[in-house]
């Protein structure tokens with residue numbers, strides 16, 4: 001069964017395409033690594049799946065799950081955490097994001113939700129940190145909090161953008177175990193990653209992106225020397241401003 005499909009998806013900033021005519025499907029319960037050189041469009045693709053970016057052309061179609069059911073972890077560098085909020089409230093706020101729970105958040109969280117949040121905190125190894133302000137955490141501790149937040153969201157589709165970049169080996173190891181649990185529970189996991197060893201060991205599917213899709217399928221079949229050379233070769237030819245995409249205009253005219 002398919003969780004979501006990308007149909008001839010083109011994503012642009014001011015009509016300059018950064019993801020170009022990508023087609024394929026993420027199976028329900030699969031774990032897919034999105035890999036590719038810097039600027040390949042990986043984060044942009046995740047943003048389009050989340051709904052933060054409207055496709056220029058083509059579609060993101062949700063099949064086995066609804067968009068509102070997904071959990072999304074942006075790159076940590078893009079998350080503001082200099083606000084006076086505790087670890088526990090950060091986790092509870094994550095749960096509140098899941099649709100109708102906003103109302104309950106403003107009315108205060110229930111005892112059951114607080115207990116679930118404390119259990120999630122325990123699962124990420126941060127018991128005792130609940131009253132700490134998030135601004136006082138290390139990057140690794142903060143990443144654990146963000147994973148606890150996803151645990152509470154209980155989402156069938158989980159999108160992670162570079163979850164282990166600048167995170168120490170111990171934290172990465174612990175968080176990868178949580179990803180393995182999600183996989184064992186049949187959740188669909190899509191993660192932008194740069195570490196090929198991590199991909200080979202923990203992700204059965206890979207989408208290799210270099211603005212265009214270079215390969216999409218079992219990781220061992222996609223991460224070949226030839227494919228990686230092709231992806232890097234394409235990256236070397238990128239210019240600051242990609243040409244405006246005319247293929248769609250031609251298709252309409254044809």
Ligand SMILES: Nc1ncnc2c1ncn2[C@@H]1O[C@H](COP(=O)(O)OP(=O)(O)OP(=O)(O)O)[C@@H](O)[C@H]1O
Nearest residue numbers: 013014018036037038039040041042043044045192
């Ligand atoms: N808001 C924006 N406005 C204009 N261009 C953007 C914007 N966000 C990203 N880009 C450009 O789109 C291209 C793809 O960016 P994206 O962040 O999706 O790449 P990436 O594959 O995630 O890269 P990295 O591995 O470096 O994180 C880059 O050339 C980037 O400069």
